[in-house]
Amino acid sequence: xxxxxxxxxxxxxxxxxxxxxxxxxxxxxxxxxxxxxxxxxxxxxxxxxxxxxxxxxxxxxxxxxxxxxxxxxxxxxxxxxxxxxxxxxxxxxxxxxxxxxxxxxxxxxxxxxxxxxxxxxxxxxxxxxxxxxxxxxxxxxxxxxxxxxxxxxxxxxxxxxxxxxxxxxxxxxxxxxxxxxxxxxxxxxxxxxxxxxxxxxxxxxxxxxxxxxxxxxxxxxxxxxxxxxxxxxxxxxxxxxxxx
Amino acid sequence: xxxxxxxxxxxxxxxxxxxxxxxxxxxxxxxxxxxxxxxxxxxxxxxxxxxxxxxxxxxxxxxxxxxxxxxxxxxxxxxxxxxxxxxxxxxxxxxxxxxxxxxxxxxxxxxxxxxxxxxxxxxxxxxxxxxxxxxxxxxxxxxxxxxxxxxxxxxxxxxxx
Amino acid sequence: xxxxxxxxxxxxxxxxxxxxxxxxxxxxxxxxxxxxxxxxxxxxxxxxxxxxxxxxxxxxxxxxxxxxxxxxxxxxxxxxxxxxxxxxxxxxxxxxxxxxxxxxxxxxxxxxxxxxxxxxxxxxxxxxxxxxxxxxxxxxxxxxxxxxxxxxxxxxxxxxx
Numbered sequence: 001x002x003x004x005x006x007x008x009x010x011x012x013x014x015x016x017x018x019x020x021x022x023x024x025x026x027x028x029x030x031x032x033x034x035x036x037x038x039x040x041x042x043x044x045x046x047x048x049x050x051x052x053x054x055x056x057x058x059x060x061x062x063x064x065x066x067x068x069x070x071x072x073x074x075x076x077x078x079x080x081x082x083x084x085x086x087x088x089x090x091x092x093x094x095x096x097x098x099x100x101x102x103x104x105x106x107x108x109x110x111x112x113x114x115x116x117x118x119x120x121x122x123x124x125x126x127x128x129x130x131x132x133x134x135x136x137x138x139x140x141x142x143x144x145x146x147x148x149x150x151x152x153x154x155x156x157x158x159x160x161x162x163x164x165x166x167x168x169x170x171x172x173x174x175x176x177x178x179x180x181x182x183x184x185x186x187x188x189x190x191x192x193x194x195x196x197x198x199x200x201x202x203x204x205x206x207x208x209x210x211x212x213x214x215x216x217x218x219x220x221x222x223x224x225x226x227x228x229x230x231x232x233x234x235x236x237x238x239x240x241x242x243x244x
Numbered sequence: 245x246x247x248x249x250x251x252x253x254x255x256x257x258x259x260x261x262x263x264x265x266x267x268x269x270x271x272x273x274x275x276x277x278x279x280x281x282x283x284x285x286x287x288x289x290x291x292x293x294x295x296x297x298x299x300x301x302x303x304x305x306x307x308x309x310x311x312x313x314x315x316x317x318x319x320x321x322x323x324x325x326x327x328x329x330x331x332x333x334x335x336x337x338x339x340x341x342x343x344x345x346x347x348x349x350x351x352x353x354x355x356x357x358x359x360x361x362x363x364x365x366x367x368x369x370x371x372x373x374x375x376x377x378x379x380x381x382x383x384x385x386x387x388x389x390x391x392x393x394x395x396x397x398x399x400x401x402x403x404x405x
Numbered sequence: 406x407x408x409x410x411x412x413x414x415x416x417x418x419x420x421x422x423x424x425x426x427x428x429x430x431x432x433x434x435x436x437x438x439x440x441x442x443x444x445x446x447x448x449x450x451x452x453x454x455x456x457x458x459x460x461x462x463x464x465x466x467x468x469x470x471x472x473x474x475x476x477x478x479x480x481x482x483x484x485x486x487x488x489x490x491x492x493x494x495x496x497x498x499x500x501x502x503x504x505x506x507x508x509x510x511x512x513x514x515x516x517x518x519x520x521x522x523x524x525x526x527x528x529x530x531x532x533x534x535x536x537x538x539x540x541x542x543x544x545x546x547x548x549x550x551x552x553x554x555x556x557x558x559x560x561x562x563x564x565x566x
Binding site for chain 3: 120122124127128129132134139140144
């Protein structure tokens with residue numbers, strides 16, 4: 001049951017009163033935001049003149065509630081861990097307190113499941129012996145030994161690049177080659193830039209082309225999926241022939 | 245020595261969480277079966293005569309120390325799981341009877357507080373949560389059933405009074 | 406009635422897995438504290454006189470029935486799991502052996518879960534953690550020594566094979 005305020009009075013009320021009126025029947029620990037928005041829109045529709053201040057503050061309150069709720073849900077799903085892998089104690093404490101408090105709220109008399117009664121059983125736990133502690137130590141130290149074994153580094157799988165010549169120099173050299181190839185044609189197939197065609201050369205040329213493309217000296221296109229790469233040297237780039 | 249056997253058998257019974265067979269006791273403690281049996285008789289009689297709230301019972305072919313029925317309700321809060329608050333117990337009941345059940349469904353029925361309940365129950369090892377896409381599927385663990393000596397969740401329905 | 410209190414207290418101790426305080430027992434069983442205390446004294450004396458393999462001990466401000474030290478090894482086959490879970494025990498063993506040790510070092514060896522283990526061990530009173538800058542230094546406590554019947558951490562640090 002919502003708090004009954006006449007539409008006239010509600011229209012004159014400040015935003016807090018509006019909010020209180022709209023959520024009067026809701027669990028303060030569990031505000032149904034969708035329902036609140038629905039009610040608020042109905043409230044706005046009922047207003048003769050739009051008081052912009054009211055919806056503005058409502059949006060603020062709504063977003064704060066949403067933020068609070070999403071943070072709580074996030075925490076409960078085990079996110080937001082600190083560097084230690086521990087859930088932030090304060091947050092957990094606050095959540096625990098909130099949950100505890102919620103537990104004191106009267107529960108609805110809805111049938112959910114038969115009443116649960118745990119049987120009274122005895123679960124004796126004997127003390128751990130010193131021998132077991134020693135066994136545990138042996139296991140822990142064995143684990144450490146395994147960890148200490150140097151892991152074989154994966155073979156250097158980086159891009160094999162020709163040594164010696166700096167990348168920018170190679171790119172410039174490639175650009176000069178491109179200019180020599182242009183010779184009236186606008187488009188040059190990528191394969192024309194290769195001599196050996198081994199993977200190392202393909203990767204090296206491709207990287208250089210990407211660099212030239214980024215500098216605006218070439219335009220790369222590929223008409224078909226996985227098709228030939230077409231290199232075009234735009235007119236403005238041909239003019240920088242002599243420049244570095 | 246007689247006294248020795250009796251104390252040893254009683255020590256084993258004291259730490260065991262399941263019924264121990266005569267053969268098992270004899271083998272584990274290295275006493276002849278007849279001596280172990282005599283010790284068991286002695287222990288049972290002593291507990292009976294001493295007006296103890298627990299007694300030695302035969303169960304599933306073995307022997308186990310068990311609380312007398314009439315003390316169950318009195319000491320329930322001190323027993324394992326006895327400290328589970330009523331609302332959490334209700335959430336557990338829901339998961340036990342309807343599981344595997346989506347966490348979202350549990351929350352829909354039990355409210356937002358169910359998130360904290362599930363967390364508590366998972367921590368106690370009574371409930372298992374597995375990710376399935378964006379949601380979690382909840383069910384009671386074997387550990388839970390075993391812990392309370394139950395075959396199936398149906399076994400802990402409260403007697404209707 | 407006197408007998409009633411004693412049986413009720415003994416029933417509570419029988420099912421409990423953690424030490425129960427005087428106040429807790431009195432509140433839970435609805436008997437005055439002095440009567441509960443007298444019952445505890447009676448139970449302790451009776452177990453002692455009866456040559457039982459378990460006794461009533463005071464621990465962490467409460468009372469618990471505990472197996473006598475000398476039976477611990479004998480009954481291992483009947484109670485495979487001790488009161489400290491194996492992964493936690495390994496972390497404890499490491500702290501006992503290498504302590505004082507940085508928490509970061511323990512985590513390096515035992516993995517991320519060691520944070521939870523340390524928390525558990527501190528709660529049990531077996532490990533002490535003191536802040537040193539951004540890290541924590543861990544070492545075992547007197548309570549740990551007492552639990553394992555050791556005089557000093559050095560007793561556990563003899564060279565291993």
